[in-house]
Amino acid sequence: MTTAPDHLDVAAYVLGILDADEVEAFENHLTECRRCALDLRDFAVVPDLIDEADAGGMLRGTAPERPDGKSVRVMLDAVAARRKRRRWFVAQGVAAAAAGIVAVTAVVTTLVVGGGDSNQAAPENTTPTSQTPVANNRNEASMKVQQQDPGSGVFTKIAAEDTPSGTAMDIEVNGMTGPGRGSLVAVGRTGRVAQVTSWFAPEPVAGDSKTIKLQANVAMRWHEIATFRIVDENGKTLLEVVAS
Known part of the structure; x- marks a missing residue:
């Protein structure tokens, strides 16, 4: 029985790795999921880029065995996990001035700063535009x-x-x-x-x-x-x- 498609199926769909049942399930999912439709638009150029790279003179050899849908999903899950860990490390590294890499999806609270042993919070300005050093x-x-x-x-x-x-x-x-x-x-x-x-x-x-x-x-x-x-x-x- 084919499981419900998830958002990570976009890349597998574009690369033609899904089987017939998975393709049908994903295309049905695509009509209802705005996020996947946007991601599909971003991924749409990938096959053409691969074809151009191949036509540009890359060495040809024995084609590797084509992975099945389950293997691809495992790889995509691993990539997603690595990205999640990377965002976490960047977010944690902000306080120590680690690196200037964009970090997305972290919990934010009102910024509280103090000097020495003071526990006072930075004053909140309610004007439309405010800045408080x-x-x-x-x-x-x-x-x-x-x-x-x-x-x-x-x-x-x-x-x-x-x-x-x-x-x-x-x-x-x-x-x-x-x-x-x-x-x-x-x-x-x-x-x-x-x-x-x-x-x-x-x-x-x-x-x-x-x-x-x-x-x-x-x-x-x-x-x-x-x-x-x-x-x-x-x-x-x-x-x-x-x-x-």
């Missing part, structure tokens, strides 16, 4: 900004901290209508643009306004960032926030 126990600057766009209804709160590798951020996003992908982009004072993180906004549920909570790191100093932008999957700006 605070000295923490590593003598680094900590900043907060928050703003809502009256047109799109998208709201964000960013608590940022300078690190040796750039800027670490705790991010909250609310009011983005799904399903679809969203991204947070940092625009530097010199015009440099860097994607900080991205997420998938689920289908909205009546009466339920979910807040998306993320933790990320960008290889730009806070004072080098002019604005933050939240954009949808088509590149449309839903919210722009002045950083400093």
